[in-house]
Amino acid sequence: MTDRQDPALHVLTAERRQLTSLAYRLTGSLADAEDVVQETYARWYAMPRPRRDGIASPGAWLTTVASRICLDLLGSARARRERYVGQWLPEPVPGGTAWISGRWRGGVADPADPADPAERVTLDESVSMAFLVVLDAMTPAERVAFVLHDVFGYPFADVARVVGRTPAACRQLASSARRRVRPARERPVTPAARHAEVVRAFRRAWEAGDIGALVGLLAPDATATGDGGGLVTAAPRPVEGAERVARFFAERAGAVSGVTMLERVVNGQPGLVARKDGATVAVLAFAIADDRVRHIWAVLNPEKLRPWAAD
Template sequence: MSTTSEPGQDRSEPGLSAIVGERRQLINLAYRLLGSLAEAEDAVQETYTRWYTMPRHQQEAVESPGAWLTTVATRICLDLLGSARARRERYVGEWIPEPLPDRTEWIGGPTGAGTAEPADPADRITLDESVSMAFLVVLESMTPAERVTFILHDVFRYPFAEIAEIVGRSPAACRQLASSARRRVRAAQAPTAPAARQADVVRHFKEAWEAKDIKALVDLLDPDATMIADGGGLVGTVLRPVEGSDRIARYLIAVADKAPGLTLLERTVNGRPGLVAQQAGVTATVAAFSLTGGRITRIWAVRNPEKLRPWTENGQS
């Protein structure tokens, strides 16, 4: 895992603060493109490495360093998205995007609190609907070119002329890619429940799970609900989606029976109300939810410890 310090920094370098100041924007972009905080951090680190290894005269010839960094980071992400498809075909079980915490809910505050540059990249991600788990899952269904073009245009408001230069396609082709991506989003996404309503449902779900009340769990789940778990082959979990309210409820009760002392915490997951399950004080599962009509339609349960780094290294308890 790369560190967040920039290689070869020279504090006398003209415009250094502006260059470093682009990191938040780049991390925000890369996470949405890749669905992985670890990969996003590495992509941004590689972007900065390329900048700092350029001779000074080449740096000074760059008219807009921010635009240069965005272009390089996006192209790195585009390459990673291409290889990610092959890697995920070999992935053990289901692959779910890496969940993000809300730093305001960290007990004791995040590492680096009060510093000018947060220590953890998760602290640089702006939590909004474009990082909700439901939205990120839809992005996974897109081709790399669709995903990049859609995120750059519809989320970050880049004009198609600039996107065309970044991705190496014509502006007309980029418009078509964005249009195709929007159709995927419209087809897959249900109306988002208000956060307060989702928080109430998740709270009742937590209470029913703690009480091992199958009927209450079934009542909170849509009859056609689906639960997907991601253990990455590193921890035990179901390898295929669990479908149907009754099957999900019984599976959750079985999990509780096998894990005495399981603690459930209400937490914000990717900007929406979710749950964190801890065993002996250690975060073991982070669950995100999607609701329709006041009932839970989707549960995404991330158990892969490699994807829970932000939840285990910053005093999350």
């Protein structure tokens, strides 16, 4: 299909990255996000040509439809999670900081964004594993209202059309979601360089099987969560406490031969990638505060490691 056949084609193509970025934050899965975008475009081209030509802002239409598909998907995802083997974690993505800049309203960039900065979440922050884990604890309506308004800057009138509630109700949904996020956001932000140093020190202590060094790098209430999806071995429940987490990792330091630990950007923050025979077997994301590791999220489910097939 060419621009002559569909004048909106260049707009649709430009929106794909934006839609994938939005859908990933709403679903926590890059695979689901890609399916959402594909379904959104399928619905666009399923409309009669005169109806498509009558849509003033294709970008706004696409965002609304994609958000509604995500809302439906989040409802069914809860049932799927009940059947999931072990702990479920969001799908990690390489990098993340380059995903979309600027604010968007009705499909048009809005750099001014007059909304209260206290209610805003940066796009880089919104793709971190820690943030996605908090989002996953929200109700579908809370998550959609919060991401659309606080992350992407859509006014509540537009959010209401997606969620099917009043603007006032959507404001309450976002406020409730904001209360869930607040504890994590109130912790001091660790600069990326220092974050990387702590992760590097953790890698070295882990490879050496040094329990004492690992304990020194972990917060007293540190937790480690693994997601194997029933396809590979992972701890069925989170490991809690610095001593237990340290021993858990130290005991596995020499358990798997031929594994190389690489320092990589995971969801916009320094993390670790485990490679064996050229294949990625695990991706680890870290939450760090006061120079100590508070949380470790290890994704081992091979179905979630598809984006990590090559560096």
